[in-house]
Amino acid sequence: MASVGIICDRELLKPMDQRVWKQATSIKKMGYDVEIITPHHKTYTRTMQKIKIHCIEKSKLPGITALNLIIKTLKGKYDILHCHEFNPLLYTIILKKLTNSKIIWDCHEDYPSLISTKINGNGLVKENKNLGSLISLLIKLAIRNVDTVLTITPPLVKRYRKYKKTLILPNFPPSNLFNKNLKNDDIKRRYANKQVLIYQGGIKRGRGMGLILSSLDIVKREIPDLVFVVLGGEIEKTGWSNESEKFLVDHNDSIITTGWVDYDKMAPYLAQADLGIIMNRPTHYNNRIGLPNKLFEYLACGLPVISSNLPEIKKIIERNECGIILDSEEPKKIAKSIIDFFSNKNKKKVITEKSNNISSKYSWERCEKILDFAYNS
Template structure:
């Protein structure tokens, strides 16, 4: 039965809407629960055009990064929400929770905190003690104000429960079961074996080591789909390798699937740079599973558990370039194993989908 839309939900984020698929899936789920959704995001230089139907409010912060950006953006969020009618405030990650939490103090709106990562221990701030201390203070003050907490894996939920006695729903970022997948054979479909990294091109993703590993891998191409803080550095590092490394830059989320479906091996390697990385469950694991793409991951708990549970890849215990190359060469030289992983991934798709994941949130919202 179709639910009449009477209430408004406002999703606040620092992410780029054209490249963050989870935000759009979240908005559709909220609509199923009876909410009319809108986005609030920052004006970002060189952002890709947003093609969705939801209303978007852009907030200008002048600064694109640094502490001043986060200060100004959260102040702008606070004043926007203070004078804006909404029934449900959805804060995406800790970097928007301060503004959303302050508004919650003055409004009757419910507050959802959707924590895609454990922000205080993200690689960008984990080695900056005073900045990390500020975010931990923000977390300590504002998480108790949250009405519904959401996160991506059990270890992060456990951190919030142990520190603040706050229960968080686990909603993994799986693709929709209705998403069309272009079926591809995992063997001999391309002249070169294709290795795919998709996601943010930032510190902590073992991307420097991955590029260097290509020096020891023959008849293969690495495609890096995404952009981020170390994009230009990585481009210079990969230049001597020529066509062995292709960097696409930003790609809209509706276009990324074509890269995933036509690759031979996906990559989910991370550096040990704090609890955020250690307990990470990257989006690309779910996208790869749905595309039938085998994975090479790091043996951190959640990554290893996911790959082993669905038997669609393997993990390594260190990210030295030669060790990465050794693992990939072994995979290239074992096409029967690669085909088995491909088939296992396709078989597992029916057990991992957004509809099942988001049902937990929809049920709570419909009864409140």
């Protein structure tokens, strides 16, 4: 049985990195012996679903965690190395010289943009172009050691396929955990006779939560029975957090924050909602080309989507006619679009039916075929 070593850039277990774990279990089903090497708060090995997870204690000294991850990987003598995110790509410079392993790089983000951009608590964006150029150069050097690239969005496929075989592997959710039939009687009773707008994720200014909250005052005047549910996540710890916490307290009759919800418990909330909202802002290139997980989780549960005007999200929503793309970040215009969806019963019915019809399209099981091709071609 061929062996696979999956190398993580950051903590796998708390919270569970769902992309890494979905892949690990799928690769195991394909007949491989799978082990994961991950940074952690202490060093130990545990087994989950017959997959060994080697946790390596994170060091405060620069480079030591990376060195220990590389050493642990070399000891495994794996036939295939599956490197997730940016730092493990750099490890391949050493690993390629010391092993005969096939190497797969899983690119989750546009790292030059992500690493070089900082957004402060007031939403101000600062980009270090020199750092971005350095990250791009390091990727070009390290990608030579890779056999196959997996990534999540078409612009990144276009960029990296000129260097290596590159496949798009979307971050669709597993159909057993996310589908429109996963109802919960308690949740159903809680939101009976309410119209539900839902947001899945942390309360962060960079993800447009300030814009959503500002629009809700207007929406509530027109649709008094509307409830806004914030599913999971925490309030961003910045200067803005006091303002957002006060708003949530002042509107606790119409805004429900669930607190942390495990991944396998999210779907009943989504399946009970009427509209899912995404307000990621075009602050930098990584955001502009991104396809957030919540988009596919909404769609897998048959939930119509209202989203900010980001190109890759827009393509999916317009192609499937399953939602609304906002043409403005003004709270008044956001509110107008939300009100129009809930007030126009025919429009709501048509969009909801189309969302229901495509729900099975966005399942991880479809992605497993791409993963199989990457491993066996």
